[in-house]
Amino acid sequence: MLTVERVNKVYKVGTFGTDELHAVRDVSFDVQRGEVVSLIGESGSGKSTLGRMVLKLISTTDGAIRFEGTDVGGLKRGALREYYRQAQGVFQDPFSSYNPIFKIDRTYETLRSSYFPKVSDADWRAKLHDAIKAVSLEPADVLGKFPHQLSGGQLQRLLIARALLLDIDLLVADEIISMLDASTRIDVLNLLGELKGRGLGILFITHDLSLGNYVSDRVVILYRGRVVESGVTQSVFGxxxxxxxxxxxxxxxxxxxxxxxxxxxxxxxxxxxxxxxxxxxxxxxxxxxxxxxxxxxxxxxxxxxxxxxxxxxxxxxxxxx
Ligand SMILES: Nc1ncnc2c1ncn2[C@@H]1O[C@H](COP(=O)(O)OP(=O)(O)O)[C@@H](O)[C@H]1O
Ligand SMILES: [Mg+2]
Structure with a gap:
């Protein structure tokens, strides 16, 4: 489904953008449907850079990222929007993904106006409630609240619900567990397991080996932007x-x-x-x-x-x- 082929990313750094930082080097891996692939490495190893390139939030310097065979880097306007209907990201800090002055409903309204303009109020409501229930939340408890009135775990789940509304095939989850306390961690991990059961492919980005071991079918170990080892989780960890x-x-x-x-x-x-x-x-x-x-x-x-x-x-x- 997703293939990353010899991808490189060089950032321009320094006051005049004259220095180069080679953050990702020649990285290749793939993610199939119904599979969790963990991208594991210490801080600064290029994990988020890869996640952002997969979601075309930043460009690649070299190499190709393909989704169902189509080069993601070349997608524009309508085609890019279609891609985001299938591939979505959830990031580390759930609070920063919400506008603090908008109630939760508002976040979903934006999604509705860009992707479901023709859906009736009643159908939209049903669809929204299904997605929120799918992440084990009660719509009445969360809609109508401001972000600061909810916990990090609830906000994180609402972001996943947002992704589910689009009926995605690929979820990029970048350090989504790090900010959560121990009891919500396991819930979110189990939720990922359920999503995988529904056929989603998940790129699970983490610096935490034990999390990678817990959730993934395959792992990719990154060191300074390079893949040093990859494969079936049991084989790599064992x-x-x-x-x-x-x-x-x-x-x-x-x-x-x-x-x-x-x-x-x-x-x-x-x-x-x-x-x-x-x-x-x-x-x-x-x-x-x-x-x-x-x-x-x-x-x-x-x-x-x-x-x-x-x-x-x-x-x-x-x-x-
Ligand atoms: N926008 C940017 N401009 C310049 N350098 C960056 C940028 N984003 C990340 N980097 C650098 O690229 C390297 C990899 O960063 P990142 O992908 O965030 O790693 P990780 O997510 O594994 O911690 C780091 O050295 C980081 O400082
Ligand atoms: Mg990161």
Whole structure:
């Protein structure tokens, strides 16, 4: 459904816009219907930049983003509006997505006037109430309220309801859980599971590994704008191959293990890894891995262990010598 093909984003930065910041490098992945794909990486790794490019809120510098085969970057006016009927985003801070002086109803009226101008009042009301109930809220409790009268969890759900009104196929959810307290978190996660059951494809963006593990079918691990590892969630979390993924997983406190035990295991793994880079050992293997990666296990891809291409891993150096 959604394919991201060798996408790059370079921001112009500095006082005169003369410096460049390469925020996303050669990133490829896809999202199918009825599937949750998590984009995981630490702050600044380019996650939101990718989410915004998928929704055409910003342009790509290079590469292609396709939805059902059509290049999203080339969409204009009517075609772009049609795209937004199928693809919507929900972002981190629910409060910033609402105008504080408008009641909740008003947010939905705007949507109605641009997408459903011909729908009757009664039909619209029924449709709106269905969408709000679908996110486990009572229309009477939320419509007619101002944003500050609702909780972050309620606002977040109302944003998802807004997306549902359009009967979307793709939802980009960028750090939507971070602002919520523990009890609402699980509700919103379970809601995503329900949406997936209805056939939605979800790009779930998070810096939190455990959230990625909880919700997703596949994960894409980003490091400094590059994909270092991707694949089926169980495979990537159960058998992480890239040193960065291993470090990420090791830095999540494991409550059932003592800290020094974890460190010992990690040290052993690193020793085993030293001098071997799966990417460069197997680069010649043909297959349909995304550019710059190899398929290490079925559906589990890994990139070079040296993130900086100017300083390749020992295996790559050997291969060149
Ligand atoms: N509009 C922008 N102009 C310049 N640099 C930006 C802009 N947006 C993001 N960046 C930079 O791009 C990098 C990736 O940012 P972002 O995509 O927000 O990462 P993440 O969502 O993973 O935290 C960061 O170094 C960030 O400072
Ligand atoms: Mg972000």
């Amino acid at each position: 058998d992480p191959l890239h040193p960065y993924t291993r470090n990420l997983l090791a830095s999540v406190p494991q409550l059932d293990k003592r800290w020094d035990e974890v460190e010992a295991v990690e040290a052993a793994r690193e020793a085993e890894l030293r001098g071997r880079c799966i990417y460069h050992e197997r680069e010649a293997t043909p297959g349909d891995a995304p550019a710059g990666m190899v398929e290490a296990f079925p559906g589990h891809y890994v990139g070079c262990f040296a993130m900086d291409t100017d300083d390749p891993c020992p295996a790559a150096k050997e291969a060149v010598a």
